[in-house]
Amino acid sequence: MSQTSVLDELELDALTELVNLGVSKAALGLREMVREEVILSVPKVSILTREMAIATLGDQEQRRLVAVHQDFEGEINGRALLIFPEAKSMELVRAVVGGDLPLEELMELEQEALAETGNVILNSCLGTIANSLQRSLRISLPEVVHGDGAEFFSLSPAPEAGDSVLFIYINFAVRRRDIQGYIAMLLDLPSLVTLKSMLGQFIERTGGETLPTHSHGV
Amino acid sequence: MKQTILIVDDSKLARMAVIKALSSLRPDWTRVEASNADEALALVKQQTPDVAVLDFNMPGKDGLVLAAELRELAPQIRLAVISANHQVEVVNRAREAGATFLPKPLTEKSLGEFLDAGQQ
Secondary structure, three states: OHHHHHOOHHHHHHHHHHHHHHHHHHHHHHHHHHOOOOEEOOOEEEEEEHHHHHHHHHHHOOOOEEEEEEEEEOOOOEEEEEEEEHHHHHHHHHHHHOOOOOHHHHHHHHHHHHHHHHHHHHHHHHHHHHHHOOOOOEEOOOEEEEEOHHHHOOOOOOOOOOOEEEEEEEEEEEHHHOEEEEEEEEEEHHHHHHHHHHHHHHHHHHHOOOOOOOOOOO | OOOEEEEEOOOHHHHHHHHHHHHHHOOOOEEEEEOOHHHHHHHHHHOOOOEEEEEOOOOOOOHHHHHHHHHHHOOOOEEEEEEOOOOHHHHHHHHHOOEEEEEOOOOHHHHHHHHHHHOO
16 A cells, blocks of 8 residues: 555654554553553554444454443554453452452443553553653543444544554553553554654654664574 | 663563663763663673663563573663553562662653662
8 A cells, every 4th residue: 555655654643653652551451440451552543544444353352342442642643442342341340349349349340440541551651651742732632422333433524435544552451451452543644654754753762863873683 | 970771661662761871870871772681682792781771571582581590691771661550569579689679761850860779
């Protein structure tokens, strides 16, 4: 796909590092909430058509899903999502609120607990990324949606068929609690041009002015 | 004293950040880079560095597994594990592997303290 050339290799690398910083910060927050280590995968960053992003999630997960999503706006616009298999969402709620509540009460708390968990995780992730880029983003309130990738990844206004999105996703797991899920982020292509220049500045600040290395390897 | 430092990170930008800090902290040191654990192990078998800084979250073997293997291979290397993921479990495992934990984004100050501690 020609759009993959929108970001060069170093810019994609920088974006992956940024996401890694953001998600690590978010995992620290989740770790505090569930009091167990949160295991993270290496983030995957790719530019896909919306249909391919939906298919990627579908390949990973055939089960029914629940997502907490928050939209962000500013110089770049998009959506961040925390996604779980629906069957595991109660386990997450239990881990967050503590184990002693009867199921009935847990179920009453489910929506609220998921929204709050999503809020903590997605805000710390997006906040870290925005700070690193020295930009501010307006972040919407969390919304809990049950469904699948086709519903989660439809940003409003309604996208044209075949449009491309920057799709970032990472797996996380709390092993002893049998909790696992995904953090995904979608950006529309117009935002990518802006993001490219922000990443350029970030690269300059982070790794700029390095002398040529006397390295071997790589 | 001029030393050799091995920098292992799958992110080129992250390696650039380490090198940027090194060029003001230890400009005369020899720098060797690897983008994954296997490449790092191959390099160490050829020539043992004095210091190695390892990213934690890498595809394939992670930095903590690599730290343990480097300990076996060359116990004299001073090791640091760098990660944005400073959950207490990760920090403790780094310590158990005999490595210093350095938070990402790496600052010149924290890298400098690690390098200074090893040279006292």
